[in-house]
Amino acid sequence: MNKIYLPIILGTTREGRMSELAAKAVEKIVVQISEDITTEIIDPRNLNLPEDGTASLNPDFQEKIKQADGFIFVTPEYNHSFPPSLKRILDAEKDLSPYRIKPAIIAGVSSGMWGGVRVIEALLPVLRALDIYVGSRDIHFYKVQEQFDESGELLNPQIATEVEKAVLDLVKKAKILKSGRESLVA
Numbered sequence: 001m002n003k004i005y006l007p008i009i010l011g012t013t014r015e016g017r018m019s020e021l022a023a024k025a026v027e028k029i030v031v032q033i034s035e036d037i038t039t040e041i042i043d044p045r046n047l048n049l050p051e052d053g054t055a056s057l058n059p060d061f062q063e064k065i066k067q068a069d070g071f072i073f074v075t076p077e078y079n080h081s082f083p084p085s086l087k088r089i090l091d092a093e094k095d096l097s098p099y100r101i102k103p104a105i106i107a108g109v110s111s112g113m114w115g116g117v118r119v120i121e122a123l124l125p126v127l128r129a130l131d132i133y134v135g136s137r138d139i140h141f142y143k144v145q146e147q148f149d150e151s152g153e154l155l156n157p158q159i160a161t162e163v164e165k166a167v168l169d170l171v172k173k174a175k176i177l178k179s180g181r182e183s184l185v186a
């Protein structure tokens, strides 16, 4: 069976970002769920995208998007929306076909108690423009500064369960949409 590839797209480049810990916690849970799932964190710091709207010339990133069966966005909430680094990633491709008809889940990260509810809502219209499908299971790293120990381990079992449920749902949808896409080109 082909493995399901679910890259984790980290939303921010900020120095001291807590979202990196959240992304790593999600990565750890994803690999524990099944050996049939592969993942990795795509870090906007490593993409070297030009500041303006120039199309991406990063073939490595383009190949990852093409290979992806679904996406996991881990993004902090900045002024009720997502950071420009995440928008820059999503604006980088002229050809949107590698994104199309693929599912996603979103983990919001915030220091406040709402766990990025507003950034999740703000991201939806952008993902819709890329023809990415988001179901009803979100992840909320609320009060993120309280959720990790010094070694970066996630302490909160409720958030871990939320991640696990959302990822299992994503895997199901990734399989359904993958076979749907394959049946279209067959």
Ligand SMILES: Cc1cc2nc3c(=O)[nH]c(=O)nc-3n(C[C@H](O)[C@H](O)[C@H](O)COP(=O)(O)O)c2cc1C
Pocket (backbone or CB within 6 Å): 012, 014, 016, 017, 018, 019, 020, 076, 077, 078, 079, 080, 081, 109, 110, 111, 112, 113, 116, 144, 145
């Ligand atoms: C520019 C900026 C705007 C922010 N706006 C919000 C906000 O609207 N709502 C919120 O809950 N937290 C907000 N925060 C706090 C973040 O939730 C906090 O930094 C958290 O650790 C997640 O972001 P990080 O990955 O950059 O650390 C903001 C932080 C920054 C740097």
